[in-house]
Amino acid sequence: VKTNQIQPFLANSLARLKRKIHNMDRPALGFTPSVLPVTGQTIFISASSFQGYKLSSRSVPTARVRFVMSTSPASSSSSASAAAAAPASSRPMEKLRFLTADKALEIQQKIGTPCYCYDLATLEKQAKNMLAFPNAYGLTVRYAMKASPNAAILKVFHKLGLHIDASSGYEVKRAIHAGFEPERISLSTQELPANFAELIDMGVKINACSLSQLSRIGEKRPGAKVGIRVNPGMGSGGTGKTNVGGPSSSFGIWYELLPQAKEIVAKHKLNVVRVHTHIGSGSDPAVWTKVSGSSIALCEQFPSVDTLNLGGGYKVARAIGEKGTDPQVIGQPVKQAFEEFAAKTGRKLKLEIEPGTYLLANSASLVATVQDIVTTGKSGHEFIKLDAGMTEVLRPSLYGANHPVIIIPKDKANSGQTSNYVVVGHCCESGDLITCAPGEPETLDDRPMNKAHIGDVCVVEGVGAYCAGMSSKNYNSFPEAPEAMLDKQGNVILIRKKQEPEQIWQNEVALSSNVLQSL
Numbered sequence: 001v002k003t004n005q006i007q008p009f010l011a012n013s014l015a016r017l018k019r020k021i022h023n024m025d026r027p028a029l030g031f032t033p034s035v036l037p038v039t040g041q042t043i044f045i046s047a048s049s050f051q052g053y054k055l056s057s058r059s060v061p062t063a064r065v066r067f068v069m070s071t072s073p074a075s076s077s078s079s080a081s082a083a084a085a086a087p088a089s090s091r092p093m094e095k096l097r098f099l100t101a102d103k104a105l106e107i108q109q110k111i112g113t114p115c116y117c118y119d120l121a122t123l124e125k126q127a128k129n130m131l132a133f134p135n136a137y138g139l140t141v142r143y144a145m146k147a148s149p150n151a152a153i154l155k156v157f158h159k160l161g162l163h164i165d166a167s168s169g170y171e172v173k174r175a176i177h178a179g180f181e182p183e184r185i186s187l188s189t190q191e192l193p194a195n196f197a198e199l200i201d202m203g204v205k206i207n208a209c210s211l212s213q214l215s216r217i218g219e220k221r222p223g224a225k226v227g228i229r230v231n232p233g234m235g236s237g238g239t240g241k242t243n244v245g246g247p248s249s250s251f252g253i254w255y256e257l258l259p260q261a262k263e264i265v266a267k268h269k270l271n272v273v274r275v276h277t278h279i280g281s282g283s284d285p286a287v288w289t290k291v292s293g294s295s296i297a298l299c300e301q302f303p304s305v306d307t308l309n310l311g312g313g314y315k316v317a318r319a320i321g322e323k324g325t326d327p328q329v330i331g332q333p334v335k336q337a338f339e340e341f342a343a344k345t346g347r348k349l350k351l352e353i354e355p356g357t358y359l360l361a362n363s364a365s366l367v368a369t370v371q372d373i374v375t376t377g378k379s380g381h382e383f384i385k386l387d388a389g390m391t392e393v394l395r396p397s398l399y400g401a402n403h404p405v406i407i408i409p410k411d412k413a414n415s416g417q418t419s420n421y422v423v424v425g426h427c428c429e430s431g432d433l434i435t436c437a438p439g440e441p442e443t444l445d446d447r448p449m450n451k452a453h454i455g456d457v458c459v460v461e462g463v464g465a466y467c468a469g470m471s472s473k474n475y476n477s478f479p480e481a482p483e484a485m486l487d488k489q490g491n492v493i494l495i496r497k498k499q500e501p502e503q504i505w506q507n508e509v510a511l512s513s514n515v516l517q518s519l
Contacts, residue, residue: 092320093418093448094404097362097461098122098486101408104367104457107484107492113369113457114388116468116483117492118153122363127160130355134331136338137348142186144312144356145171147465148364150483152495154178157359165312165354169193172204186309186352188229188276190251197221207276207309209252211260218268227274227309228302230255232294252277258301265302272302274352276309292334296341299349309352310334316361318462319402325358357465364464366392366481370407370456371426381422381444384452389425389432391478393460393467397431400439407450408457417451423458427476434460474504 096104098119107115130141142165143157149171154164155178163184164175168191175185183203192206192213193199197220200206207227208214217226231252253261265272277295292310299305317324334351342348372385384407395401405423409415422444425432437443452458473480480499484492 091448093450094320094406094461096406096408096459097365099365099367099459101457103486103490103492104365104408104459105410107367108369108457111482111484111492111494112498113367114386114392114481115367115498116364116392116463116481117367118148118150118360118364118464118483118485118495120156120485120487123153123156123359124160126355126359126363127157127162129327130353130358131161133327133351133353134335135351136335136342138350140307140350140352142309142352142354143359144354145175146469147356147360148467148469149174150468150495151178152483152485153360154180158184165356169195169199172199186227186354188227192216200224205274207274208261211253211257211264214253214261214264214270215268218264218270222268223270225271225273227276227307228253228261228272229276230258230295230298232277232298255298258298262301272304274307274309275299275302275305276352277311293337296337296349299341299347300345303347305349306347307350307352308338309354312354312356312358314355314358316357316462316465318361319404322402327358360464361462362464364467366460366463366467368392368458368460370452370454370458373452373454381446382419384421384423384449384458385426386423386434386458387426388460388481389427389434390429390472391425391427391475392471392473392481393425393434393463394470394472395466396434396436397429397441400436400441400443402436402438403434403463404461405435405447405449406459406461407452408459409450409453410456411453414451414453414456418448419451420446420448421452422446426478427472429475473499477501477504479504 098121099107099117107113107117127141131139133139133141140163141161142163143154144165144167145154146167151174154175158179164171164180164186166172166175166185166187166189168189169187170193172182172185172187172193176182181203182199183205186205186207187196187199188207188209190209192209196206196217200217200221205225205227206217207229208217209229214226214228217224229252231249231254233247233255264270275295275298277292277298295308295310299308314325314327314330315323338349338351366388368386368388370384371387373383374385375382390397393403396403407421421435423434425434431441433441433444435445435447437445450456468481468483471480479501480496482494482498483496485495486492
């Protein structure tokens with residue numbers, strides 16, 4: 001950080017540290033450090049500094065922070081968190097990914113905002129990157145359709161040769177409706193659907209995600225082929241909310257319970273043909289590779305296993321300063337591990353992977369409109385209010401996710417001027433924040449952008465995964481936003497209409513007059 005920014009940076013950093021230690025979701029108010037560090041100094045913060053807050057059992061009595069300071073802005077290799085801590089004026093402005101300014105304005109005028117727009121060329125490129133994932137004895141790429149389940153996207157991936165990873169029985173039905181053959185669908189779910197036996201008969205591949213699920217499958221379809229999802233004892237995710245491995249996760253059969261799983265398998269004469277592990281979305285590549293190695297060892301416990309599914313969760317760089325995962329880099333040691341397993345056991349395992357974020361994240365943009373601009377004075381912030389928000393992009397409010405935001409002046413005469421803004425959504429909810437600090441849903445992040453005017457276009461990037469498919473649509477009775485796709489000729493094609501207001505309440509059932517008369 002710049003030397004003149006040490007004190008505010010330290011205050012912000014220690015406040016954030018304080019919240020993390022206490023597992024708090026609210027800002028730690030009134031915490032202003034009096035110590036000004038010097039280069040290389042290690043600052044010790046005692047537990048007494050957190051007076052009035054209850055420490056969790058996992059806390060340590062003393063936290064240690066080491067500051068390394070320079071007089072120049074952070075380099076391009078700095079993390080997004082470090083970039084967020086820097087003054088907004090010194091940070092680089094984000095740029096459009098695949099849309100042009102004119103194309104964004106066209107969407108605003110012809111379809112209306114807010115509107116998601118997917119890029120066909122990027123979808124194809126990402127799919128082909130995954131299909132080239134290093135493997136020794138065969139590869140199946142399953143699209144984690146929960147990332148964005150629109151039928152148009154499913155049809156694109158079907159044509160490119162991808163299979164499906166479904167997370168519910170309803171997703172199975174949706175994938176089949178979009179044209180996927182049942183045998184190209186794998187189901188790993190927290191809630192085993194009531195018709196799971198019929199799905200097995202159709203050819204859908206089911207992974208038992210608990211001992212109870214394994215027993216139910218055995219009772220309904222003894223002798224069936226089945227997969228087992230194992231919690232390998234460790235996990236990794238972009239945030240704790242996307243970490244689906246380790247002792248704090250309910251996903252999969254805990255690895256120490258595999259002897260009990262074997263008993264159930266033997267009792268019902270099940271044929272375990274797949275082992276499945278998945279540790280989280282946005283996981284650390286090093287942890288992912290380590291878990292991959294331990295997952296291969298699990299296959300030794302089930303001689304009938306011919307396929308190892310390593311899930312997905314590949315980290316994607318959405319914003320400046322973030323680092324993504326290179327499939328070729330993390331895939332090579334996995335390929336080698338499969339070869340070593342074959343040399344040791346004589347078994348040539350096939351590999352399955354389940355990318356979702358990797359395929360979709362940077363394949364879509366949200367086109368919105370600036371509908372208001374307000375200020376809270378010199379010591380406050382300047383806010384841009386959009387006609388979109390958590391109803392379209394919930395990730396910042398839920399995870400503290402970082403999405404690039406770009407302002408496109410409707411009047412080109414306003415181009416060239418910049419200002420710092422906090423961008424918020426249209427919901428009557430203080431948590432409807434688009435520009436939060438990375439990992440901090442409640443921390444406002446002033447970002448440099450083109451100077452905004454009411455009516456300008458605002459593009460939120462990196463919204464392909466877990467946005468349209470995970471929106472809080474209909475909150476404040478806002479209709480579900482339309483979705484479009486940019487084809488290879490530059491045409492914008494509508495792939496989902498905007499929801500009509502009447503559709504929001506069409507399934508409501510009116511109270512009878514007798515009930516109302518009783519009031």
